[in-house]
Amino acid sequence: MKHDFGDRIKTYSAGTNPKEVSRLAIMVLDEIGIDISGETSDHLDKYKDMHFDYVISLCDDANEKCPVFFGGVKRLHMGFPDPPHSNDPTEENLQKFRDARDAIRYTMKNFFDKELSNREEAAAEDIPTGVCHVSCKQ
Numbered sequence: 633m634k635h636d637f638g639d640r641i642k643t644y645s646a647g648t649n650p651k652e653v654s655r656l657a658i659m660v661l662d663e664i665g666i667d668i669s670g671e672t673s674d675h676l677d678k679y680k681d682m683h684f685d686y687v688i689s690l691c692d693d694a695n696e697k698c699p700v701f702f703g704g705v706k707r708l709h710m711g712f713p714d715p716p717h718s719n720d721p722t723e724e725n726l727q728k729f730r731d732a733r734d735a736i737r738y739t740m741k742n743f744f745d746k747e748l749s750n751r752e753e754a755a756a757e758d759i760p761t762g763v764c765h766v767s768c769k770q
Contacts (some may be wrong), residue, residue: 633740633744634651634735635666636740636741636744637716637744637748640699640748641744641748644674644679644682644684645651645672645674645679646673646675646676646678646679647663647673647674647675647676648676650672650673650674650675650754652669652672652673653669653671653673653674654670654715654719654724655719655721656715656716656718656719656721656726656729657715657733659721659726660726660729660730660733661733663730666733668700670744684745685706686707687706687707687708687723688708688709688768689707689708689709689711689742690710690711690712691711691712691714692711692713692714695719708743710734710736710740710743711765712735712736712739713732714732714741715718715728715729715731715732716728716729
C-alpha cells in the first residue's frame with residue numbers, strides 16, 4: 633500500500649496478536665523492489681482513538697475473529713489465504729508468499745484506483761487520510 637499509494641493515503645498495520653514481520657514476506661516483497669524490513673505491526677489498541685476512512689481485514693478468517701473496530705468509516709473484508717507460518721525459505725513457502733503478495737496487491741490496487749478516482753471526482757480535497765490493515769490472529 634505505501635509503495636503504490638504512499639503519496640495519496642496513510643497506511644497502518646495492526647492486529648489483535650501482532651507479530652514481527654515475516655522474513656519470507658520481506659524476501660518476496662524485496663523481489664519486486666519493496667522494502668518492508670523496517671515495518672511493524674502494532675496492536676489494535678494503539679489506534680483505538682484514531683479515525684480511519686477504511687479499515688480493511690485481509691486474512692481469510694479475520695471477518696469472523698476481528699473485534700468491531702470503531703475507527704473506520706468503511707469496514708471491508710478482503711479475505712486471502714494466509715501464507716505458511718514458517719520462516720523456512722523453501723520454494724513452496726516462498727511461492728505461497730508470492731501468491732499472497734500478488735493477490736493482495738492486485739486487489740488493493742484495483743480497489744484504491746477506483747475509490748480514489750471516485751473521491752477525486754467528488755471533491756479534490758476529500759482524499760482519504762488513513763487506511764488500517766487489520767490482522768486478527770488468535
